[in-house]
Amino acid sequence: MRIQLTIFILLFSLSSTASDDKRMKELFQNYDKVMKQHKVELVDDVFSKKFLTDNGGKEDFIEKVKELPKEKKKINILKSWRKTKIANTYFAKIKEAQFIIIEEDGKLKIDGTVSDEH
Amino acid sequence: MEYPQEVNPEWPLELVEIHKETYKRNNKASFCVRPVEMVDTLVIHHSETPATTTPLEINDFHLARGTPEDPWYMIAYSFVINSPYARTSLPIQKVTEGRPLEIVGAHAGTNVFVPMDEDQKRQWEENKILCGKENEEPKLDPSLVLNGEIKANVTTIGIVVNGNYSPFSISNPGGYSKKSPRYPTMKTQDLVAKLSCQLQKKFPRMKKIKWHSYYHDTTCPGTIKSYIGQIRTLAKRYGCEFN
Numbered sequence: 613m614r615i616q617l618t619i620f621i622l623l624f625s626l627s628s629t630a631s632d633d634k635r636m637k638e639l640f641q642n643y644d645k646v647m648k649q650h651k652v653e654l655v656d657d658v659f660s661k662k663f664l665t666d667n668g669g670k671e672d673f674i675e676k677v678k679e680l681p682k683e684k685k686k687i688n689i690l691k692s693w694r695k696t697k698i699a700n701t702y703f704a705k706i707k708e709a710q711f712i713i714i715e716e717d718g719k720l721k722i723d724g725t726v727s728d729e730h
Numbered sequence: 731m732e733y734p735q736e737v738n739p740e741w742p743l744e745l746v747e748i749h750k751e752t753y754k755r756n757n758k759a760s761f762c763v764r765p766v767e768m769v770d771t772l773v774i775h776h777s778e779t780p781a782t783t784t785p786l787e788i789n790d791f792h793l794a795r796g797t798p799e800d801p802w803y804m805i806a807y808s809f810v811i812n813s814p815y816a817r818t819s820l821p822i823q824k825v826t827e828g829r830p831l832e833i834v835g836a837h838a839g840t841n842v843f844v845p846m847d848e849d850q851k852r853q854w855e856e857n858k859i860l861c862g863k864e865n866e867e868p869k870l871d872p873s874l875v876l877n878g879e880i881k882a883n884v885t886t887i888g889i890v891v892n893g894n895y896s897p898f899s900i901s902n903p904g905g906y907s908k909k910s911p912r913y914p915t916m917k918t919q920d921l922v923a924k925l926s927c928q929l930q931k932k933f934p935r936m937k938k939i940k941w942h943s944y945y946h947d948t949t950c951p952g953t954i955k956s957y958i959g960q961i962r963t964l965a966k967r968y969g970c971e972f973n
Binding site for chain 2: 659675676706
């Protein structure tokens with residue numbers, strides 16, 4: 613019984629990680645679309661409410677996106693991600709930066725960037 | 731803002747009020763202690779977060795950044811400065827103590843080594859820098875010195891100005907717009923200068939002010955880098971010389 617329970621927990625955990633992986637990849641595909649192709653209709657799906665508020669509001673943020681040059685999209689920009697000890701908070705890396713990701717309204721969203729210390 | 735034209739050599743030691751905070755610490759993480767008198771450089775950073783981020787939030791965030799293989803002990807910086815951007819009123823200006831001064835910080839880059847002067851070499855040779863976890867017997871860590879140079883974190887302390895002073899980009903979505911670049915205000919520069927001078931008056935070896943990207947490839951501290959010279963000049967008005 614104990615072995616069955618252990619196997620069940622392991623399978624559930626693997627399934628949960630696979631699901632988070634899919635969501636994380638989707639988040640960064642949308643991030644790429646927003647920042648490189650100016651698909652600003654996705655801004656609320658990609659960035660947390662707090663992030664947008666802290667950065668001058670959605671309209672200001674969209675203006676900044678539009679100042680960036682458009683680039684070709686990339687299929688998968690996510691390099692790695694991990695859960696942190698803070699509930700519903702993750703770190704995720706792309707080639708250019710590391711991000712703080714939170715769960716908001718059932719979706720993964722970018723809540724900030726990570727500056728490099730150590 | 732008006733500044734005194736002549737510096738009073740008896741200028742009070744307390745140029746700025748430093749607030750204390752109680753931080754959670756990770757007792758699974760190692761840390762090193764060293765005599766504060768070894769520190770010769772103040773390193774300026776920006777947090778790459780909103781200006782309103784609190785020291786406790788930075789501490790939580792730094793604890794979360796650690797991994798089981800590389801746990802972080804606590805907030806990496808020794809001081810946190812909150813100061814508003816231009817044309818904003820929040821946050822209220824405040825300086826908060828971060829990591830205690832005698833605990834080696836984690837801000838300049840773990841693989842960055844700097845030369846030691848004779849006195850610093852002597853402190854190293856006399857085993858004045860010891861490392862370990864809480865409730866462990868502290869030990870010498872030979873990896874702190876390489877080819878006669880010491881890890882930069884040992885002879886520096888980190889001062890972070892909360893805010894994002896780098897431009898908006900794919901790698902920095904919290905950055906400023908090209909149309910309205912973000913620079914540290916005169917009040918922010920003055921606060922950094924006052925804190926730096928207050929530290930120098932207590933620890934006279936602290937004679938240098940540098941910035942994070944001086945030590946390795948990073949955008950930190952953004953536009954604050956261009957104001958380091960001005961900060962040194964402001965510190966002179968309070969009776970301190972920095973290079």
